[in-house]
Amino acid sequence: MIALTGGKILTMCGKNLDYGTILVRNNKIWAVGRNPDIPPGCRVIDVTGKIITPGLIDAHTHLGVESEGMGWAGTDVNERSEPITPGMHTLDAINPADLGLLEAYQGGVTTVMVAPGSANPIGGQCVILKTAPKPIVEQMLLQRYAGLKIAFGENPKRVYGADRQKMPVSRMATAALIREALWKARHHLAKQDDKDFNYDLGLEAIAKVLRKEMPLRAHAHRADDIVSAIRIAREFDVDLIIEHGTEAYLVADMLAAEKIPVVLGPTLSTRSKLELKDKTMETPALLYRHGVPFAMMSDHPVTPSCFLSVYAGLATRYGLPVHQALKMVTCDAARILGLDDRIGSLAPGMDADLVVWSEDPLMLSARPEIVMVDGRIDFLQEKALAE
CATH class of the missing domain: 3.20.20.140 (Metal-dependent hydrolases)
Known part of the structure; x- marks a missing residue:
């Protein structure tokens, strides 16, 4: 399981969260909220100051x-x-x-x-x-x-x-x-x-x-x-x-x-x-x-x-x-x-397709920092996160 914590979440299906967490289990979104329980052993990625959108x-x-x-x-x-x-x-x-x-x-x-x-x-x-x-x-x-x-x-x-x-x-x-x-x-x-x-x-x-x-x-x-x-x-x-x-x-x-x-x-x-x-x-x-x-x-x-x-x-x-x-x-x-x-929104049960942006994605200067498809992050992104 992966937890993306601290980011602004644009759910596209209800209220946005200025500061929240998304839990991903296998290829699906498990939970979206301000402070959902993070299970022991979950990999936590801090994305404070970033913006999370659906892919x-x-x-x-x-x-x-x-x-x-x-x-x-x-x-x-x-x-x-x-x-x-x-x-x-x-x-x-x-x-x-x-x-x-x-x-x-x-x-x-x-x-x-x-x-x-x-x-x-x-x-x-x-x-x-x-x-x-x-x-x-x-x-x-x-x-x-x-x-x-x-x-x-x-x-x-x-x-x-x-x-x-x-x-x-x-x-x-x-x-x-x-x-x-x-x-x-x-x-x-x-x-x-x-x-x-x-x-x-x-x-x-x-x-x-x-x-x-x-x-x-x-x-x-x-x-x-x-x-x-x-x-x-x-x-x-x-x-x-x-x-x-x-x-x-x-x-x-x-x-x-x-x-x-x-x-x-x-x-x-x-x-x-x-x-x-x-x-x-x-x-x-x-x-x-x-x-x-x-x-x-x-x-x-x-x-x-x-x-x-x-x-x-x-x-x-x-x-x-x-x-x-x-x-x-x-x-x-x-x-x-x-x-x-x-696809198209961030809610429990949806495919875990999402993007962590450096800033508002509609800004010309916005950069995708993490792209997740079906709950997976590719090798190059993993390497950058490790550094």
């Missing part, structure tokens, strides 16, 4: 499937041979030795959602990982079926229409291809009890969406693309999460009314294409004011995951309340990922 959650990345420093050899994020590839799964392409994963962990990001890219109208299945370094990706796995990636807007049009003169050339075609695949999967489900049923890997992936076993994760920047995603989700009665949501503030009332979450970002990027021309750093504050559930992404490697706390801090400069800035990379991100019963 940060990056709700949309391409970590491991677009490995840093490897060029084309490490790029496995898009299967560009066909526009509809629901049977693809990021789990089969993740390189657990990607330096980006290690840096995310060292930056206090303990959980990441890894998605395929947005070249295809339907690109494949997403996965959720813990970031603590492991040699085998299954040892990092938190959730295997985290969503089916679909994409609207410029990317599918450019990859297939502009580059190859292959469907989709237009936004109409992108929506039609997605809709057609959903209809095929619905028919596939209806035929599962037939004697001559033929299993189809891609259709079975979409069937998980129709059964509400995982959501659609819709890459959509422009407001009309966001509305197209909502329209299709309504038609098929499926769960939907908007990814990126650059113009989500323009349809915030609709998103709030439908209770559709947005994973927003990357905010610290340029207007690199036309559908980003109305990007604003005020979007987090605008979504908050309208009551839209939202989290923040890095979209790594577009912007580095390890600086997620910096992106959250910058949102406060443009009107987002400080408490909400931390929530969008902890408890609110966990809720959108469907894992708020395990």
Whole structure:
């Protein structure tokens, strides 16, 4: 058992403690309080003057499937041979030795959602990982079926229409291809009890969406693309999460009314294409004011995951309340990922994923001094603590 004592604890699920103790037993949080009983033989780490938060959650990345420093050899994020590839799964392409994963962990990001890219109208299945370094990706796995990636807007049009003169050339075609695949999967489900049923890997992936076993994760920047995603989700009665949501503030009332979450970002990027021309750093504050559930992404490697706390801090400069800035990379991100019963807050029974910061984590100068995942501290941190 480990006891972290003396730190300011930001629980993200109730009252914060200006001075408290967290007890960790095996891979779970055992107790959180001002003066919980510390069992004999417990390892005590004094973190007086530090701030303890849940491990940060990056709700949309391409970590491991677009490995840093490897060029084309490490790029496995898009299967560009066909526009509809629901049977693809990021789990089969993740390189657990990607330096980006290690840096995310060292930056206090303990959980990441890894998605395929947005070249295809339907690109494949997403996965959720813990970031603590492991040699085998299954040892990092938190959730295997985290969503089916679909994409609207410029990317599918450019990859297939502009580059190859292959469907989709237009936004109409992108929506039609997605809709057609959903209809095929619905028919596939209806035929599962037939004697001559033929299993189809891609259709079975979409069937998980129709059964509400995982959501659609819709890459959509422009407001009309966001509305197209909502329209299709309504038609098929499926769960939907908007990814990126650059113009989500323009349809915030609709998103709030439908209770559709947005994973927003990357905010610290340029207007690199036309559908980003109305990007604003005020979007987090605008979504908050309208009551839209939202989290923040890095979209790594577009912007580095390890600086997620910096992106959250910058949102406060443009009107987002400080408490909400931390929530969008902890408890609110966990809720959108469907894992708020395990991660995103500090309470008994939760996974022991936490960060000890040198100061307020939203400050540019804040430094993660201890990063714990599933109750474990890595070798280099252990060495520093011993010194």
